[in-house]
Amino acid sequence: MKKGYKVTDVKRVKKIGVAAENLEELIEKSCTKLGFNVSCAECRLYVAEDGTHVDDDDYLKTLPPQTLFILLKEKEKMVTDFDYYYTMIRNSKKDYIDTGLAAKDFLSTNFKEKFRVFQKYIAAANDAKTMLSERTQDPGWFEGLERSEKTKEQSMSKRVKExxxxxxxxxxxxxxxxxxxxxxxxxxxxKLVDQFLLDLRKLLELNRYNEGYFNRRDKDKRMCNENGLFECGGLWNNNKCIYDGEHVINPYRSREERIIFQTWNLDHKIELSRSVVPKILEAIEGLAQGKVQCIFCEKISSEGFVEADRYYLQIFTSENLKLVHIVCHYKGKHDVQSDVYTLCKKCLGGQTVEHN
Structure with missing residues (x-):
């Protein structure tokens, strides 16, 4: 079944609508409609908001109708929505930014105290719009977003799912x-890898992609307060942010803060690429070789299962994810490790893992 999408080029000059059943058809139609005088094989498709490369039909199917894509020619570089709109804001509000730079000297002394005072004034000035939710109530906040996004909470939930x-x-x-x-x-x-990925995806769908993390109405899962204010969790190995009161943001307040919020990271304390994925491979390799050590009874058997729940917690949940300001996102090696989580047949089902 075909779905409708929106596609533009890296300069956002022209936005087109395309109905397609698969990735190949989407690229081919987009290339023609945008007037690209190149082979479709030389074009690449990216999600406009976060720059994710769409390179297979499976990923395309997970994206909702009317998702906006950027189609690039061979030598063009991807520019995310954040980079594009940040540049636009900077160019259109140059005087405002220059004024801010001029105030730097004033703020250079006793900065923290002055910053707290300014934060109070800014928050008070924007409180009225901050608590508005509907697109019809605060249309400026939704500028650049899909028409299907009717409330701020719905939009922020979508950002988590992405x-x-x-x-x-x-x-x-x-x-x-x-x-x-x-x-x-x-x-x-x-086969074992494909089965593990299927199990992982089912867990994601069952938990609705943890969409409540950025939704201020979700009292159980939200990472913000009831007004939508997020605070940095600090470096991966710290209990709190060392920039006391400075690394805070409320993307519900304004379009500009919503865009800037895209630079905040969900940092894996146990790293996905360096630790979690290698341990998943180690666990699956043990199953393939018929050498399974159960994490509960500690016995070695010839058959067993990978406990996908444990890896799900480490990849997708707040058990291992910390929301951080870009300054507090440490990209060096983290000194904590994942583990091999496999179960024997006897212990399967005898243990449960709580999903945050």
């Missing part, structure tokens, strides 16, 4: 490009 999908496809790409998957004997390794 990040979660990104983590899933990053995991999927790493597993399916591994030697275990590509060169598996009798295809057993490939």
């Amino acid at each position: 990040r979660m999908r990104g983590y899933y496809y990053k995991t999927k790409t790493a597993l399916q490009s591994s030697d275990l998957y590509v060169h598996s004997k009798n295809g057993r390794g490939k």
Whole structure:
């Protein structure tokens, strides 16, 4: 079944509507409608908001109708919505920004105290709009977003789901490009990887992609307060942010803050690429070789299962994810590790893992 999407070029000059059933059809039609005088094979498709490369039909199917894509020619570089709109804001409000730079000297002394005072005035000035929710009430906040996004909470929930999908496809790409998957004997390794990915995806869907993390109405899961204010959690190995009161943001307040919020990261304390994915591969390889050590009874058996729930917690939930300001996003190696989580048949179902 065909779905309708929106596609533009890197300069956002022309936005077109395209109905397509698969990735190949979407690129081919977009290339023609945008007037690209190049082969479709030289074009690449990206999600406009976060720059995720759409390279297979599976990922495309997870994206909702009317998702906006950027179609690039071979030598063009991707510019995310954040970079594009940030540049636009900077150019259109140059005088405002220059005034801010001129005030730098004033703020250079006793900065923290002055910053807190300014924060109070800014918050008070915007409180009225901050608590508005509907598109009809605060249309400026929704500028650049899809028409299907009717409330701020719905829009912020969508941002979480997009990040979660990104983590899933990053995991999927790493597993399916591994030697275990590509060169598996009798295809057993490939089948085990595919089954694990299916289990992982089912857990994501069951938990609605943890969409409540950015939704201020979700009292159980939200990472913000009831007004939508988010605070930085600090470096991965700290209990709180060292920039006391400075690394805060309320993307519900204004369009500009919503855009800037895209630079805030959900940081994996146990790193996805360096630790979680290698341990998943190690667990699956043990199953493929018939050497399974159960994490509960600690016995070694020839058959068993990967406990997908444990890896789900580490990849997608607040058990291992910390919301941080870009300054507090440490990209060096984290000194904590994942583990091999496999179960024997006897222990399967005897233990439960709570999903945050």
